Amino acid sequence: MLDFVYLASQSPRRRQLLEQLGVRYELLLPDSSEDAEALEAVLKNEAPAAYVKRVTGLKLDAAVARLARRQLPPAPILCSDTTVAKGRTIYGKPDDALDAQRMLAELAGGTHRVLTAVAIQQGAQRFAALSTSQVTFEALTPAQIEAYVATGEPMGKAGAYAIQGKVAMHITRVNGSYSGIMGLPLWETASLLQAAGLAI
Numbered sequence: 001m002l003d004f005v006y007l008a009s010q011s012p013r014r015r016q017l018l019e020q021l022g023v024r025y026e027l028l029l030p031d032s033s034e035d036a037e038a039l040e041a042v043l044k045n046e047a048p049a050a051y052v053k054r055v056t057g058l059k060l061d062a063a064v065a066r067l068a069r070r071q072l073p074p075a076p077i078l079c080s081d082t083t084v085a086k087g088r089t090i091y092g093k094p095d096d097a098l099d100a101q102r103m104l105a106e107l108a109g110g111t112h113r114v115l116t117a118v119a120i121q122q123g124a125q126r127f128a129a130l131s132t133s134q135v136t137f138e139a140l141t142p143a144q145i146e147a148y149v150a151t152g153e154p155m156g157k158a159g160a161y162a163i164q165g166k167v168a169m170h171i172t173r174v175n176g177s178y179s180g181i182m183g184l185p186l187w188e189t190a191s192l193l194q195a196a197g198l199a200i
Contacts, residue, residue, distance in 0.1 A: 005120070005198065006077040008063035010036075013164070014080060017184040023193065023200055028063050028077060036062070040081075040092060048085035048115055053130060056081040056117035064121050076122040076196045082183045084159025086112040091159040100149045100160035101142075107159060109139035111173070114159070116180045118189050122196035129192055131185035133176025135163070140170055 006028040007018060018025050030036045039058045042051055060079040067077060084091040086107065094100035111134050119128040148167055154160035161167040163174075163181045179186040193200055 008079045013182050014184045052083045052115045052117040056119045060119045078120050080118045082116040082158045094160045097149050100154040103160040104145045108137050111136040114181045120192045120196045127192040127195045129188035131177045131180035136173040
């Protein structure tokens with residue numbers, strides 16, 4: 001019976017969520033020669049759901065090649081990607097503080113979607129799922145947005161916020177998977193791991 005997975009993600013939140021499931025994992029992170037950020041480029045007119053599923057698949061392809069290149073023992077490989085969307089507009093990770101302020105100003109006072117795709121490769125088989133949730137922000141003043149951005153929390157986060165952080169005081173409603181919004185939807189992930197033969 002399989003007893004661990006490779007986690008191909010730099011996100012400490014995904015590690016924490018896997019630990020919550022009691023899943024043993026080994027990190028399978030990109031080499032310095034790999035351009036992991038390039039995989040996240042958005043195609044012209046790409047819908048948010050198609051985007052997040054495609055990027056997760058590309059990350060998993062890269063991780064499968066990495067495992068073979070490093071000649072590591074076989075085990076399921078888990079990849080995930082999260083994006084924030086309002087309508088067809090995709091909000092990735094902010095480039096800088098000003099970009100984070102712009103994103104938060106556009107998301108404030110309304111409801112947006114958080115889409116997280118999960119994919120697992122086990123041998124020749126691939127298992128995939130998509131979690132979609134809604135998050136509603138209260139109206140925010142420029143000063144409130146600046147204060148949040150000054151914490152540094154928005155950097156490296158899709159949509160320029162971390163739901164488990166300080167921004168939670170401005171969130172009036174969440175509909176869907178809290179763990180999915182954090183970056184790894186646990187119900188879908190557990191189902192895929194079981195399908196891949198992991199006992200959890």
